[in-house]
Amino acid sequence: MNTSQIRNQIGRKLSKIYKPDHSNNELKIYLEDIINAIKKSNLIKNKNKSFNLSEKTSLLICYGDSVLGTKNNRSIKELKKFYLKFLSKHFNTVHFLPFYPSSSDSGFAVKDHYKIDPRLGKWSDIKNFSKKSHIMADVVINHSSSRGLWFKNYLKNKSPGKNYFFTIDKKFNSTNVVRPREHPLLKKINIFNKNQYLWRTFSDDQIDLNFKNPKVLIRFIKIIINLINHGVNIFRLDAIAYLWKENGTKCINLNQTHEIIKIIRIVCNSLNKSAIIVTETNLPENENISYFGTNDEANWIYNFSLPPLLVHSLLFEDSRKLSVWSKKLPQAKIGNSYLNFIASHDGIGMRPVEGLLNKDAINKMFKRLKKNGGEFSFRKVQGKSKKVYEANITLFNAFQKTDTDPKGKYHYARYLCAHAIMISFEGIPAVYFNSMFGTSNDINKFIISNNKRDLNRYKWSAERLNKSLSNKNSKHYLIYEEITNLLGIKQKNKAFHPNALRKTMNLGSKIFAFKRISLDKKQTVMCISNLSSKTQSIKVQLKNKKHKELIIGTTVNKNNIALDPFQTIWLSD
Numbered sequence: 001m002n003t004s005q006i007r008n009q010i011g012r013k014l015s016k017i018y019k020p021d022h023s024n025n026e027l028k029i030y031l032e033d034i035i036n037a038i039k040k041s042n043l044i045k046n047k048n049k050s051f052n053l054s055e056k057t058s059l060l061i062c063y064g065d066s067v068l069g070t071k072n073n074r075s076i077k078e079l080k081k082f083y084l085k086f087l088s089k090h091f092n093t094v095h096f097l098p099f100y101p102s103s104s105d106s107g108f109a110v111k112d113h114y115k116i117d118p119r120l121g122k123w124s125d126i127k128n129f130s131k132k133s134h135i136m137a138d139v140v141i142n143h144s145s146s147r148g149l150w151f152k153n154y155l156k157n158k159s160p161g162k163n164y165f166f167t168i169d170k171k172f173n174s175t176n177v178v179r180p181r182e183h184p185l186l187k188k189i190n191i192f193n194k195n196q197y198l199w200r201t202f203s204d205d206q207i208d209l210n211f212k213n214p215k216v217l218i219r220f221i222k223i224i225i226n227l228i229n230h231g232v233n234i235f236r237l238d239a240i241a242y243l244w245k246e247n248g249t250k251c252i253n254l255n256q257t258h259e260i261i262k263i264i265r266i267v268c269n270s271l272n273k274s275a276i277i278v279t280e281t282n283l284p285e286n287e288n289i290s291y292f293g294t295n296d297e298a299n300w301i302y303n304f305s306l307p308p309l310l311v312h313s314l315l316f317e318d319s320r321k322l323s324v325w326s327k328k329l330p331q332a333k334i335g336n337s338y339l340n341f342i343a344s345h346d347g348i349g350m351r352p353v354e355g356l357l358n359k360d361a362i363n364k365m366f367k368r369l370k371k372n373g374g375e376f377s378f379r380k381v382q383g384k385s386k387k388v389y390e391a392n393i394t395l396f397n398a399f400q401k402t403d404t405d406p407k408g409k410y411h412y413a414r415y416l417c418a419h420a421i422m423i424s425f426e427g428i429p430a431v432y433f434n435s436m437f438g439t440s441n442d443i444n445k446f447i448i449s450n451n452k453r454d455l456n457r458y459k460w461s462a463e464r465l466n467k468s469l470s471n472k473n474s475k476h477y478l479i480y481e482e483i484t485n486l487l488g489i490k491q492k493n494k495a496f497h498p499n500a501l502r503k504t505m506n507l508g509s510k511i512f513a514f515k516r517i518s519l520d521k522k523q524t525v526m527c528i529s530n531l532s533s534k535t536q537s538i539k540v541q542l543k544n545k546k547h548k549e550l551i552i553g554t555t556v557n558k559n560n561i562a563l564d565p566f567q568t569i570w571l572s573d
Helices: 003-018 024-043 075-087 123-129 149-156 214-228 255-270 285-292 306-315 320-328 359-371 411-424 433-437 443-449 452-456 462-470 475-491
Strands: 059-062 093-096 134-139 143-145 186-191 194-199 206-208 234-237 276-279 300-302 337-340 375-381 385-392 428-432 501-505 511-517 524-530 536-539 547-549 560-563 568-572
Touching: 003 024, 003 214, 003 255, 024 214, 024 255, 059 075, 059 433, 075 123, 075 462, 093 234, 123 134, 134 214, 143 149, 194 206, 214 255, 234 255, 255 276, 255 285, 285 300, 306 320, 306 359, 306 411, 320 501, 320 511, 359 385, 375 452, 385 452, 411 428, 411 475, 411 524, 411 568, 428 433, 428 475, 433 462, 433 475, 443 452, 462 475, 524 560
Parallel strands: 059 093, 059 428, 093 134, 134 234, 234 276, 276 300, 300 337, 337 428
Antiparallel strands: 143 206, 186 194, 375 385, 501 511, 511 524, 524 568, 536 560, 547 568
16 A cells, blocks of 8 residues: 555544544645654564464463562563563463553553553563564553643643543433443543543543544554564554544444544554554443444454453353354354463452343352452443453352352363363463463452452562472473363464354353364364363264364274363364
């Protein structure tokens, strides 16, 4: 695409978003600013690795300080040492959660997008890491810290920061706004001799940015380009669905938000470095899928429905809801992909199962998760009522005990079954650092911080984790071995390409099964999991006399197969 085509495409989008509030002359100035940023970036010689999506693509989710070394060693350097020793063979992509200076929310209240928290490291540490792995970074695009440079400048009517934050007056109707939290949305301030209300979607410290000011969009385009020049090539657009607000609307998923993502995608496609867009939209499934656009918005979207559905299915030993969902989930087009995960730095989101699980099923799951050590975060719904937004618990604790297994005999088996399903499902598997080792709830941190999400944000000492993995009888080593074995098998089989065809199989209410068929149609793998605490006999049609079971490495030559409790098999033709 030449410069003229890029200019025309972005120009049309800017007009669609910003007219009639901005004149043609203003829009021309903004357009040229974007074009010049692209040109300037393309002049820089960059050895940024091109991204080739394949069965070898797997993603590790971590913080820059997921592994802590000595006080003198920056934590990103310590993590790199650990990654090269234990994880580089299994993950070719690392998602660093926000590494910027921040005032709260474990990095998501960014004070300065152009700096790295000195406790974590320097830009050179990210650049050096990118020589060993693709790097995914958060672009915290919806809001910024109340203690950051931008907000300080906003209060002084000074750049950068002037008109960067979203405020409303009394005339703005916010009664229909969809909330992800339960704190007061608005904060009254007197600024420039006027009473205004600051908009705060996520917390008192996270002030929403004003994308009705095109300079804010241009600022984030330049932030993305700055990240690219420091070795990042995958961008997670955090909380993007809440970006645009209009009077009287739900202020979520508005058309202007989708158009802004399209501009960012055009910019990324125009750079001479590989750049991939990932939208983080923890929403009901139809809304989430809409962020693929027509292959002109996100390259990848998170498969948000998978974690709560999988947890529910394994806790209550029933595959029916999971199977119905899998049958209806559309196949991602080439160029798009689902990003599959079952644990992250956040909790287990509940909005994605709206319409998939009924109220009784959800409440039943909440009771069990509470018994297993879970807490719950809420969101406001119309007035004073509230709903659970997410369950806060580590995945390891979530599967600890069930109503049919009150002593937790099959705890590990449930945990590993969940990972086997996630790794083999259509899309890219993303494994949370703490899940690699079966990390339990961090009760001590939660007691101190009273932040429910801290239950699942444990920081390992490098010495302790290395020592634990050197003990081949430790829980952490055994789980690490099982998960890395699954990832290793995935890498060697083309039927596990993220875009390989997925066909859901119907093998009864205790079994979740699907086929993966390679893009060249030369390999089919049947992924079959027993979701119950009893041995299940199944009957499958084998095309050839012999199939290889990939996980154990045995040969299967009969149609009747017995599956142990929570066992997964991968049968390859």
